[in-house]
Amino acid sequence: MSNRNIQLAVLDMAGTTVADGGLVLRAFDIAATAAGIETEGPERDRARRYVLDTMGQSKIAVFRALLGDEDRAQQGNLAFEAAYDALIDEVGVTPIPGAAQAIDALRTAGVKVTLTTGFSRGTQDRLLNALGWNDIADLTLAPSQAGRGRPYPDMVLTALLRLRIDAVDQVAVLGDTTSDIGSGLAAGARIVAGTLTGAHDKDQLRAAGATHVLPSVGEFAELILASRI
Known part of the structure; x- marks a missing residue:
């Protein structure tokens, strides 16, 4: 049985941890x-x-x-x-302010982190290289490595399996789009949060079923760390 602590954070890239800039x-x-x-x-x-x-x-x-x-x-x-x-x-590309620090805080606390994208694996690698983020997460995934992209649950569930997380209620998902929310909900994640740093606004994220809508990835890390017992 799950101990209810969040053990895995699945984070989108463009718009969530990476500034898109259009x-x-x-x-x-x-x-x-x-x-x-x-x-x-x-x-x-x-x-x-x-x-x-x-x-x-x-x-x-x-x-x-x-x-x-x-x-x-x-x-x-x-x-x-x-x-x-x-x-x-x-x-050029830049991280969302505080994103690297938030990821580091989660991993330091023992939460595994996966970065996901709707881009191809090659484009995801270009982003990671440009940011110097090749070792920032425990796992990075593109749709081709999981089966289907968002809003399907495949990337979230692939991360759970590869990182040997025990249950879906130990997973938290963060993204800036309704597709991210749909993916997290379909996977059964306990926390499926939207962030206001990207494509979709608070009303869209709430309508999609987000459990939380947060200003940025920094507050997401704080939410997870505060929930751990």
Whole structure:
């Protein structure tokens, strides 16, 4: 039986622990053009809205839903990854203030930390390298390593299994999107928190079922550490 202490924290990257700065939307605009979506007009407007609504989900799944054709989806996804990687080099990326300290505090207290993403494994590695975060977490996961991306529970449950956590009620999830919330709830995590540093606002996160809505990852760490007995 679980001792009820949180033993695993599953944290999203862009918008949750990493400042996005609009790079996802900029990369999407480049990729959408490459995939043949008109640069202006109703089709582009619908595509942008869909990307905003599905923030946090696997990017290849987003392109499949938008384009309805596997070849175009793959083309769009490859263009997105290339554009995002170039923007990392051009603009740079920074952590959410206090994110590294929060992760360190959790791990020091014995809580294992997994960083997850909706990006490909290659793009996730680019982010980790750019931040110097290759050893910051116990585990890092992209959708391709778990089966399905958010809002499915696969990445959360894969982290639980790989890190040998005993029960889902020992897991806490944090993300900035409704997809993150859906993933945590589907996995049965005890804490499924939203953070206000990214794509979706308090009302959206609450409507998705977040157990907590917090200003940032720092408060998430405080919540977990205060709950440990």
